[in-house]
Amino acid sequence: MKFMNETSLLEVIRKRRTSYQFLDSDSYPVEDTELKICLESAIWAPNHKLTQPWRFWVLGSDMQKRVAEVYAQKRAQKQSQNDPDLYQSAYDKALEKFIRIPKIVLVGQLLAKDPVIAKEDYAACACAIQNFQLSAWYQQIGVQWSTGPILNDPRTYEMLGIEAENCELIGVLYLGKIDEDCCPNQMVKRKPVAEVTVFTD
Numbered sequence: 001m002k003f004m005n006e007t008s009l010l011e012v013i014r015k016r017r018t019s020y021q022f023l024d025s026d027s028y029p030v031e032d033t034e035l036k037i038c039l040e041s042a043i044w045a046p047n048h049k050l051t052q053p054w055r056f057w058v059l060g061s062d063m064q065k066r067v068a069e070v071y072a073q074k075r076a077q078k079q080s081q082n083d084p085d086l087y088q089s090a091y092d093k094a095l096e097k098f099i100r101i102p103k104i105v106l107v108g109q110l111l112a113k114d115p116v117i118a119k120e121d122y123a124a125c126a127c128a129i130q131n132f133q134l135s136a137w138y139q140q141i142g143v144q145w146s147t148g149p150i151l152n153d154p155r156t157y158e159m160l161g162i163e164a165e166n167c168e169l170i171g172v173l174y175l176g177k178i179d180e181d182c183c184p185n186q187m188v189k190r191k192p193v194a195e196v197t198v199f200t201d
Ligand SMILES: Cc1cc2nc3c(=O)[nH]c(=O)nc-3n(C[C@H](O)[C@H](O)[C@H](O)COP(=O)(O)O)c2cc1C
Pocket: 016, 017, 018, 019, 144, 145, 146, 147, 148, 186, 188
């Protein structure tokens, strides 16, 4: 099966969708070679002063299970706010969901003291993530770029050995193989160029 019928750069950019459902990783694993292509693409992002502020953590299955507990606790706390009886079932469901995600990559930004550089570094990291996402999509791998609450939890930093004063976790990338109709309900639209652009004299 050929995923991308039309492989022009614009088509890859336009067709990429945030993916929330992945094929089962036992049958359709994300191969290390495929993941390396995504990471390799990420590090070629544009980056003022070449600070190379991005850092990546590719979770192994043990670490994924450990981070899953943080994820499940956060989700369950939120979902059971009005009814504590819902906590356990929400926890179990969230744990299962997180563990079943085929591959998880956390992205951190090294923290520059200069606020201008820090802002530019965040932009560079965002470019890196988009490079990653596009390279993934090209290989029939969908990505959800999330800024969910596990990123703000001190336990995540501790488990990964990250010093929060030096590096901020800015994104978690959930990824997995997808099929052609992975995102059937996502009719994501964009305003036309003419509406968001001013062409001056
Ligand atoms: C900085 C940033 C943070 C995002 N955080 C989340 C998130 O926490 N959860 C989520 O489901 N999607 C998140 N997204 C993905 C957007 O929701 C998604 O790109 C948007 O809905 C447009 O859909 P598309 O990616 O399919 O074009 C994030 C995207 C960006 C750029």
